[in-house]
Amino acid sequence: MKGVLLINLGSPDTPNPKDVKRYLAEFLMDERVIDVPKWLRTFLVKGIILNTRPKKSAKAYQKIWWDEGSPLIIISERFQEKIQARAKVPVALGMRYGSMSIQKGLQELHDKGVDEVLVVPLYPHYAMSSYETVVVKTKEEQQAHFPNMELTIMPPFYKHPDYIRVLSEKIKSYIKDIDYDHILFSYHGIPERHIRKSDPTKSHCKIDGSCCNTPSKAHDYCYRHQCFETTKLVGEYLELDKDTFSNSFQSRLGGDPWLKPYTDKEFERFPQEGKKNLVVITPAFVADCLETLEEIAMEGEEEFKEAGGEQYQHIPCLNDDDDWVKVMTRWINEWSVTSQPKEEITA
Structure with missing residues (x-):
C-alpha cells in the first residue's frame, strides 16, 4: 500500500526559552547545518550558542506565535489536511526537528498498512542543511524502524x-x-x-x-x-x-x-x-x-x-493556498498510480 510523508523544518513546542533551547540543540547539532567536526560543533552549540541564543530566539518566536501554536506547524497541518481530502493515498506529516518527528510520520503511515512511501521534502531547492538532511534522516529512520518500507524521494521542484x-x-x-x-x-x-x-x-x-x-x-x-x-x-x-x-x-x-x-x-x-x-x-x-x-x-x-x-x-509563502494544494495533490496522485522511479516523478 502506498502513502506520502510531507516533511518540513519543524518548530519548538512553545515559544518559551526551555522549549526553544531543546529545539535549537537538535537543529544546530545537525552535521549538515553546522558542518564542522563533532567536537567543535558540540563546543560551539552547547558551550556557547545554547547559553545565549535561546532567550533571544524565544522573544522572536513570541512575536510571531499564533493562538493555535507555531505558524509553521499550523500551516503545514492545514496543507496536509487539504491534500489528504483530495489524495488517493494516506498522507502524513513530519518535521526534521522537534516533537513532530519523521519517525512519528512514518509510524502513522505504517499503522495504516503503508509499505511504499513517497517522501516529499517541502523545500523547492537542494541544500545540505534543508533538503539533504531531510532525505538522510528519513532513510535512517526507515532503516532503523521500518526495514520493509520502500522510499521514493521527490526531487527538488525549483523549476517545475x-x-x-x-x-x-x-x-x-x-x-x-x-x-x-x-x-x-x-x-x-x-x-x-x-x-x-x-x-x-x-x-x-x-x-x-x-x-x-x-x-x-x-x-x-x-x-x-x-x-x-x-x-x-x-x-x-x-x-x-x-x-x-x-x-x-x-x-x-x-x-x-x-x-x-x-x-x-x-x-x-x-x-x-x-x-x-x-x-x-x-x-x-x-x-x-x-x-x-x-x-x-x-x-x-x-x-x-x-x-x-x-x-x-x-x-507570504504559498502556505496552504488552494492552487498550491492542487499542484501537490496532482503530483502525489500521479505517483500513486504510476509508481514512477525517482528520476521520472512529475515534480
Whole structure:
C-alpha cells in the first residue's frame, strides 16, 4: 500500500526559552547545518550558542506565535489536511526537528498498512542543511524502524512549471494593484562552502559570475544555481523587466563567507538608489516560519524604512493556498498510480 510523508523544518513546542533551547540543540547539532567536526560543533552549540541564543530566539518566536501554536506547524497541518481530502493515498506529516518527528510520520503511515512511501521534502531547492538532511534522516529512520518500507524521494521542484506558475500567480496577485520600484527574491542563506561540498564534480562550483549559467551535473545539487533559476523563471513568467527584480540571501551566521548579496545590505542599498517602494518574496520556503515572519516581514521592513524606504510589501509563502494544494495533490496522485522511479516523478 502506498502513502506520502510531507516533511518540513519543524518548530519548538512553545515559544518559551526551555522549549526553544531543546529545539535549537537538535537543529544546530545537525552535521549538515553546522558542518564542522563533532567536537567543535558540540563546543560551539552547547558551550556557547545554547547559553545565549535561546532567550533571544524565544522573544522572536513570541512575536510571531499564533493562538493555535507555531505558524509553521499550523500551516503545514492545514496543507496536509487539504491534500489528504483530495489524495488517493494516506498522507502524513513530519518535521526534521522537534516533537513532530519523521519517525512519528512514518509510524502513522505504517499503522495504516503503508509499505511504499513517497517522501516529499517541502523545500523547492537542494541544500545540505534543508533538503539533504531531510532525505538522510528519513532513510535512517526507515532503516532503523521500518526495514520493509520502500522510499521514493521527490526531487527538488525549483523549476517545475507548476511550481513556477503558482509562485508567479501569488506574486501577481500582490503587485497588480500597487506601485513598486523593485521586487527582491530573498532566499535562505547558506555558507559558500556548502555549495562546494555539494558539488559532485568537485570542480564546477566556483561561486563566480559564470558557473551557475554554465550547464553542469553540479546544478542538480547547487542551491545557488537553483535559486537563481527560480527567480529567472518567475521573471519570465511575469514578463518583468530585468532591472526591476533581483536576488539576495538572508540569515547568515558567523564569520565565514555566505552566499551574497546579503538581504539586509540590500535593504540599506535600495533607498539610496531611489528604490523606495519594495516588494519582498521568500521562495526558499513554501510555508511561513520564523525566518519569513519575523526576520523578513518585521525586521526587514524596519531596516528598509530606517534606510529611507517608504513602502514595503512582504508576500507570504504559498502556505496552504488552494492552487498550491492542487499542484501537490496532482503530483502525489500521479505517483500513486504510476509508481514512477525517482528520476521520472512529475515534480
